[in-house]
Every structure is written in structure tokens, then in C-alpha cells.
Amino acid sequence: MSADLTELYQQVILDHNRRPRNRGKLPTANRVAHGDNPSCGDQCSVYLRLDGDRIAEITFDGSGCAISQASASLMTTQLKGKTTADAQKLYDEFHTIVTTGQAPEEISDLGAFAGVHAFPARIKCATLGWHAALNAIKGDPADATTETHKD
Amino acid sequence: MLDVNKIRADFPILHQQVNGHPLVYLDNGATAQKPRRVIDALVHYYERDNSNVHRGLHALSMRATDAYEGARARIAKFINAADPAEVIFTRGTTESINLVAHSWGHAHLKPGDVVLTTEIEHHSNLIPWQQAARASGATLKYVPFLGGDAEGGLDLAALDTLLTPQVKLFAFTHISNTLGTINPAAELCRRARAVGAVTVIDAAQSVGHMPLDVRALGCDFLAFSGHKMCGPTGIGVLYGRRALLDKLAPDETGGGIVVSVTYEGATWKPAPERFEAGTPNVADAIALGAACDYLDSIGRDQIAAHDAVLAQVAMEKLSTLPGIRIIGPRTGAARSGLVSFAFEGVHAHDIVTFADEDGVALRGGHHCNQPLMRKLGLTSTTRASFYLYNTEQEIDALVATLRRTLKFFIG
Numbered sequence: 001m002s003a004d005l006t007e008l009y010q011q012v013i014l015d016h017n018r019r020p021r022n023r024g025k026l027p028t029a030n031r032v033a034h035g036d037n038p039s040c041g042d043q044c045s046v047y048l049r050l051d052g053d054r055i056a057e058i059t060f061d062g063s064g065c066a067i068s069q070a071s072a073s074l075m076t077t078q079l080k081g082k083t084t085a086d087a088q089k090l091y092d093e094f095h096t097i098v099t100t101g102q103a104p105e106e107i108s109d110l111g112a113f114a115g116v117h118a119f120p121a122r123i124k125c126a127t128l129g130w131h132a133a134l135n136a137i138k139g140d141p142a143d144a145t146t147e148t149h150k151d
Numbered sequence: 152m153l154d155v156n157k158i159r160a161d162f163p164i165l166h167q168q169v170n171g172h173p174l175v176y177l178d179n180g181a182t183a184q185k186p187r188r189v190i191d192a193l194v195h196y197y198e199r200d201n202s203n204v205h206r207g208l209h210a211l212s213m214r215a216t217d218a219y220e221g222a223r224a225r226i227a228k229f230i231n232a233a234d235p236a237e238v239i240f241t242r243g244t245t246e247s248i249n250l251v252a253h254s255w256g257h258a259h260l261k262p263g264d265v266v267l268t269t270e271i272e273h274h275s276n277l278i279p280w281q282q283a284a285r286a287s288g289a290t291l292k293y294v295p296f297l298g299g300d301a302e303g304g305l306d307l308a309a310l311d312t313l314l315t316p317q318v319k320l321f322a323f324t325h326i327s328n329t330l331g332t333i334n335p336a337a338e339l340c341r342r343a344r345a346v347g348a349v350t351v352i353d354a355a356q357s358v359g360h361m362p363l364d365v366r367a368l369g370c371d372f373l374a375f376s377g378h379k380m381c382g383p384t385g386i387g388v389l390y391g392r393r394a395l396l397d398k399l400a401p402d403e404t405g406g407g408i409v410v411s412v413t414y415e416g417a418t419w420k421p422a423p424e425r426f427e428a429g430t431p432n433v434a435d436a437i438a439l440g441a442a443c444d445y446l447d448s449i450g451r452d453q454i455a456a457h458d459a460v461l462a463q464v465a466m467e468k469l470s471t472l473p474g475i476r477i478i479g480p481r482t483g484a485a486r487s488g489l490v491s492f493a494f495e496g497v498h499a500h501d502i503v504t505f506a507d508e509d510g511v512a513l514r515g516g517h518h519c520n521q522p523l524m525r526k527l528g529l530t531s532t533t534r535a536s537f538y539l540y541n542t543e544q545e546i547d548a549l550v551a552t553l554r555r556t557l558k559f560f561i562g
Contacts, residue, residue: 067500
């Protein structure tokens with residue numbers, strides 16, 4: 001297996017793909033948004049309970065490749081308890097990681113996605129759940145699609 | 152039997168390494184590779200004959216016109232059309248089907264009419280009919296497909312109830328790009344004709360893979376793309392029966408399609424010019440003619456037999472993989488040279504990424520078949536699609552890379 005592929009499918013990604021965290025609908029959600037990647041059919045719905053500007057609870061549901069599912073799963077563990085401003089900041093950092101491969105040391109498990117940058121076709125997989133989450137935070141009723149976002 | 156080694160020597164692109172492995176190209180359902188003869192036809196045209204057609208009186212324009220119209224006649228022969236004027240050049244299958252949906256649909260469809268298609272169509276033979284039905288007030292109905300061992304075969308019993316005199320048009324695929332089903336196209340045309348319906352065949356997956364005779368099929372329209380039959384991208388064909396074409400208005404208008412123009416209006420040339428507004432794609436049309444020459448020099452009956460053997464071998468070898476679900480017709484049913492499959496717990500995109508590491512090119516996704524995927528209870532499949540230059544050793548490479556991928560994800 002090549003170094004690039006080992007880097008893409010890190011243990012943490014495989015773990016979240018096999019045992020997704022916070023998966024399923026959230027009955028108490030007050031925000032929900034859906035994301036689609038029309039080029040491959042991946043789907044991701046994100047459910048939030050916003051308490052003021054704090055993400056009190058967050059879950060996801062959907063289907064797709066290991067990268068998209070693990071990314072959404074890991075995202076929920078990172079966003080829970082954060083403010084909406086923190087969420088945007090984390091996404092910006094995540095976007096830098098998956099597009100450049102450069103991960104700041106203090107970024108925790110999100111750094112596992114640095115390998116994605118070597119596979120440009122897979123960047124959309126990694127960011128699908130994040131787009132849905134940001135739309136849910138904004139209360140944007142439009143479905144998130146990877147075709148209208150840059151990545 | 153095809154001399155596959157000799158054939159492979161005709162395709163320059165096959166002789167390369169991808170990620171350190173010899174390229175195993177199994178994505179022919181998406182696009183086929185080009186033989187030297189087709190590439191040479193493009194180079195020759197641009198180096199020697201490039202000029203606009205039908206307008207110039209100089210030597211190059213006459214050469215270009217002769218080659219362009221020669222390609223039309225060559226393609227007419229390739230599908231056994233009665234007249235080269237029945238061959239309209241388009242950008243591909245999608246544009247061909249849209250041309251019928253717009254021009255024919257606009258002139259003929261009205262509320263109360265039924266447009267019939269099937270549940271296994273590619274989006275390009277589905278959405279144009281949804282749009283035509285919506286614009287005209289006609290109803291769109293679908294021939295269901297069967298499950299079980301006949302999975303992907305059309306429910307021909309249901310066709311009896313669906314084919315009523317209200318059906319004005321029946322559009323169906325010759326070969327399903329996802330399931331590999333070969334539909335009984337001649338029978339479908341015959342039954343549609345019996346109720347007076349016009350027939351449209353999507354031949355994108357068939358025309359380069361098996362002998363095809365539009366008169367034996369008895370279809371009214373037939374659409375295909377050049378690039379899936381060893382020709383260039385950006386060129387395709389709409390075949391239409393002359394009697395229908397002569398009564399049809401153009402969809403796109405502009406230069407090259409008119410007899411006379413006044414400030415008040417225009418009168419149309421006959422087919423095919425009527426449907427080819429603007430400067431046509433001369434170079435790619437000529438190269439598509441060269442692709443017809445190439446495929447006929449091999450023999451499409453031989454190619455069909457080769458495809459069928461590879462599909463059979465692939466299904467046998469793939470079925471040894473744990474947890475595999477092979478999609479589409481299995482024993483006995485007519486099947487083309489493509490095999491789609493899915494694994495519980497491993498997504499098609501991860502499989503395609505791993506296969507690419509081993510130099511194996513596959514397609515993973517919904518194959519422009521979203522409603523069909525939903526009916527199959529899947530979101531995506533992986534597809535291996537074969538052509539004249541593929542070998543049984545390449546199927547072994549496919550199975551090896553899949554085994555490695557399964558071990559990684561499932562253990």
C-alpha cells in the first residue's frame with residue numbers, strides 16, 4: 001500500500017467509519033440541514049440543537065464513502081459544545097488541512113484528514129458533512145451541495 | 152476469437168503504468184480508448200484538410216466536405232440506415248435524445264398522451280422525457296424491471312397493459328449502463344409500433360459492442376455517442392427515419408440549415424442539414440467514420456462474443472469474494488460486457504480509490520441512474536466494463552485489488 005493511501009485512510013478515519021459517533025436523527029434538534037454530493041451520490045444530514053449560539057447537541061445521518069462518513073462522525077465529536085463562531089473557525093482550519101495537507105499541531109484528530117489533499121477528487125467527500133453543519137447553523141433552508149461550494 | 156495482443160498494440164494509451172502498475176482500463180462504459188487509426192484521422196484532417204464544409208469552393212473546403220459527408224455515409228452503413236441523410240451529427244447521445252424530445256415532443260405531444268420509458272434508463276434518456284411531458288401536459292410512465300435472477304430485465308408482461316393507443320412515444324435503452332441488461336429492442340419496437348407509438352433507442356452502450364441494424368430493429372430514432380465506440384468525444388449521432396425527419400422542425404436554428412431567409416422567416420433544408428445549425432464538428436465526425444472502419448475490421452459480432460466471455464468470467468471470479476452483491480442479470484439472461492457490484496460495508500468510492508492504486512480504472516457511483524439505485528436499495532455500485540482490448544488476466548488484477556481492499560476495510 002502506498003504512503004499516500006496509508007495517509008488517506010488513517011486509523012482514526014477507519015475507526016470512525018466502522019463505528020460512527022453520534023449517528024442518527026436527533027429528536028430534540030431545532031436545526032437540520034442536508035448535504036449532497038451529486039457527483040457520487042453521497043448524502044449527509046446534520047441535526048443540531050442550538051442553545052443560544054452554542055451547539056448543545058449534534059448528530060448526523062447519511063451514506064457515502066469512508067472519508068465522508070468518518071469526517072461527519074469526527075466533526076460531530078469536535079463541534080459538540082462549541083459556539084457557532086468556533087464552528088466556523090474549526091471548519092476553516094479543517095479546509096486548510098484537507099486542501100494543503102498542513103495540520104497545526106494542536107488541531108487534534110482533524111489532522112488525520114491531511115492525507116486527503118493528495119486526492120483532490122476526495123476533498124468534497126471530506127467537507128460534505130461540514131457544509132451541512134454550517135448550513136444548519138445558519139438556518140439556511142437550502143440543501144448543501146458540493147457543487148455550489150468551492151470544496 | 153479476437154487476437155487481443157494485436158488489438159492492444161493498436162491503442163497507444165494502454166501501454167503505460169499507473170501508480171507503478173500496468174494500466175488495467177475497465178471503465179469502457181464511461182468512455183472507450185482510441186485506436187491509432189482514429190487518432191491519425193484527427194491529425195490528418197487538421198494537418199491536411201481543415202476547412203469549413205458546405206460553403207467553400209476551394210480545394211480544402213471540398214476535401215473537408217467530402218470527408219465529412221463520407222463519414223456520414225460510413226456511419227449510415229455501420230448501422231444499416233437506408234439513407235445517409237438519416238444520420239444527423241450531434242455532440243452525443245444526450246444531445247440526440249434532447250433533439251427528439253424538443254423537436255418531436257413539441258410538435259406531437261399534448262395533454263392525455265403518454266410517453267413511455269423504463270425504470271432502468273440513464274438520466275439522459277429520462278430527464279428529457281420528464282421535461283417534454285411537463286411542457287406538453289403528457290403523462291410519463293415507466294416499464295418496471297424485474298428482480299431475482301432476471302434482475303434488470305424489463306417486465307414484458309407489464310408492457311401489454313402499458314402499451315395503450317395513448318402511448319405516443321416509447322424511449323428505452325438498448326443496453327443498461329448499470330445493469331448490463333440487453334433489452335429485446337426489436338421486440339419492443341414491434342410492440343410499440345402496433346399501438347402507433349414512435350420508438351427511440353438509446354444505443355450508447357450497444358452500437359460499438361454488437362452488430363446493430365436500425366432497419367432490423369425497426370426503430371424510428373436511435374441515439375449514440377462516438378466516444379464509447381473508440382471515436383472522439385464531442386461527436387455523436389441521431390438516426391431518424393427519413394419520413395419522420397422530413398416532417399420535423401429544427402430544434403436549434405442558424406446558418407447552414409436554411410433554403411431561404413427573409414426578415415419575416417426562413418424555410419428549412421431537408422435532413423440532415425436541417426438539424427445541423429452552425430459549423431459542424433467536422434474533424435470528430437471524420438474520426439468517428441474511422442472508428443467505424445476500425446470496429447468493422449475487427450467485427451462487432453466478435454467483440455460481442457469477447458465482451459460476453461469476459462463478463463461471464465468476471466462474474467464467476469467476483470462471486471468468490473465475501474459479501475459481494477452482483478447487480479443485473481445472472482444466469483441465462485442477455486447481458487453485455489459490464490458487471491456492477493456492491494459490498495456491504497465498503498463504499499464504491501473507497502474501492503475505486505484502492506483499485507486506482509493498483510492501476511485498475513473502475514467506475515464507482517450511481518452511474519447517472521439515481522432512481523434505479525433507489526429501487527435496488529443501493530446508493531452506489533462499482534462497475535467494471537469491458538471492451539475488445541481487455542483480457543482475463545485483467546480480471547485477475549481486478550479480483551486481486553478487490554480482495555486487498557476488502558481485507559483492509561473488513562479484515
